[in-house]
Amino acid sequence: MSQLGSVGLVAALAFAAFAVVAGVVGGKLRSLRVVRSAERATLAFFVMVTVAVVALEYLILTNDFHNAYVAEHSNRDLLTFYKVAALWAGQEGSLLFWTWLLSIYSALAVLLNRKKNRQLMPYVVAVLMGTGVFFSSLVLFVANPFQELSLASPAGVQPFTPPDGNGLNPLLQYHSMVIHPPMLYLGYVGMVVPFAFAMAALITRQLGDNWIRTTRRWTMVPWMLLGLGILLGGNWAYAVLGWGGYWGWDPVENASLLPWLSGTAFLHSVMIQEKRGMLKVWNVVLVITTFFLSIFGTFLTRSGIVSSVHAFAQSNIGPFFAVFLSIIAFFSLTLLFLRLDHLKSENKLDSLVSRESGFLFNNWILLALVFAVLWGTLFPLISKAVQDVSVTVGAPFFNKTAIPMGLLLLFLTGAGPLLAWRKTSFQSLKRNFLAPLIIAGVSGAILLIAGVRHFYAWMTLVLSIFVGVCILGEFWKGARTRMKTAGENFAQALYNLTVRNTRRYGGYVVHLGIVLLFIGFAGLAFKTEAKGLMQEGDLLRVKNYLLRCDGLASGDTPNYEYTRALITVTKDGHAFTSMHPEKRFYKASQQPTSYVSIHPTLSEDLYVVLAGLDQDTGKAVIEVFINPLVMWVWIGGVVVFLGTLLALVPSRVEREMAEIRRAQEVAVQANDAI
């Protein structure tokens, strides 16, 4: 099976290389036959990489510890669920997984464009498969998951099969950690498709509306999945790492945030190009930047050049990524420079108080955030290179720099959609902003009276109320107009309003999700922590919670040994819940980990950790956190996800426009035939 996997990789590389050459040649010669062969080679690339993935999964699931990767990342007693996830647990497997997702996206791009974008597709395929050549080469020659174990002996090098493997890293044995990497990779990898279309548009000089419409949709899907991946990673950090937080500004966390931020900028500024034919150069720059940051994020995570709690897999692949990144930057920026004449704006800016300006300012903040986070993440390396001094850039730095920018962005999230295209009159400003400003102002005063004195938390809540009122106001105004003109009831009006323009109202739902996220973030300012040594019968009071230890239980599973604290909680004197935090020791990897007990509610989470046993007294060390508003982070993330799905659904207006465009294409073809 290892040999089958290796053959799959070799064949995949061959097909990818053929597709690059055939795509370029077919595009140059305008040969349909050659282009179709490049597309078929892309589909064959997908099949061959799938063979390699299936081969590796087979080796993992059948406990073939003769394979070095399987021996390193799996063991006999690992649950099947986690054995499947072992595919992406280590460097080699995760790079193969990355390549497989690339092959899926590439195959989809080919299949969904069999009858459209025909002038672009040769070069789209060439760029996709050029990336495929890089990754399949990396897997085949540098980080090969099909290497086998051997032992040197007097008789020479002999194959070696250990009786069991080292097991999966205990930190990865958690449900959200199983889906977190696939979602992140789907986000990272998916950014290659809009990049490929952008390059194809530049090469062919087809820089009209078509490429931007195609690129926007192909960006929204990976953007949504990357956001979901980031959320799942936060959920894992919260539930497993045991420090009561979900975001630590770790370099690898930052690396995932960067393409998401620049992708967000692109999804907004693209609207200006669609509506007004402006920002064409900027949009190409954003697509290039987003793809570059995706590959850069992969490089940062895997190269070991930064210290990170996520550094599960390190190797010597850094220089290869550095070369690939240089090629991407050189190729794309050179092409952009050569095509500047085709990217001139078609219109002018009528006013700085307009929707266009709102998007400009939105892009300004998002890219400033990208710069601040990137600068902070790389500063330890830069400091070492420039002054030979090792410094740390942690949460205090990022909180001071990113939070003010985040609040500006939150304000624009509400204000931007209320500005009119081209120019917003003073009357319009008054009509749209007066009520939200008054409500937010009054709410701010109430919050101050209620004792909310932490400045950033107060500002976040006030702005969240402002933005929430702005967005809900848009739904209300739109529905009310339909109720008057179409005679519908509120529910019907709201439904029809949304389905007629899913992109707009899906976007509003996404903005509402962002508001909920920020409300969740504000809760961090009001966190309470306590710690105590507890044995059976001991009590620990934290705010209005009283925790009673009912003893410790210990046990043994095939995979791990555990010690569990049995805690009964009362709140305000009434029975509330029971909680069972655990400390686990995984036998195969000989590593401990915590299993946090969380009781979530909409207002706050009660979060209890069994940190260990006190060596002197043998008592349990119990850490308790009360984390206000955390639930709104997860809810907000889900709302963002649902809003994006809604925005992806073609609205009635879009479907009608698509029909008209298809009719025009048919008419053009008919005219050509006459």
Added chain:
Amino acid sequence: MTRADGSRKPTLESIGDQVMCLCGCVATLNHCPHRDCATVAEIRPIIEKEIAEGKDETTILQDLAIRYGVQVLAAPPARGFSLTAWILPGVGLLAGLSFVLIIGRRWRKPSPVAAAIPAKPLDPKLLAAVEEEMKSSGLGAGG
């Protein structure tokens, strides 16, 4: 607790959030996941002693940096080359704002390209073909 000079009295928690644990966990002192971390056990008493001596937060952080190196601080010090860590994000923000305002002003002038290229008249045959297609697919004026 606030001091007479208005500054907040440092606590083990406030200092622990600004100091890195050096055991390799890549977390602050307060969030080191290792139960019996030797580094935490070494640094915490030092902080407690300095708080008891009445030192302010800045002095305590400086003392730790002298003892363990500047990488013990969770954020780079605002001096020397490390000052650029703090300044450049703000510079970037202002530079971006200036760029947006300059571009906005430039775009408010008439575009010579847009003015020079006249709109092409529609081909009557093509228009007729499109209208025919729209009627047959039910998307015409009556559809």
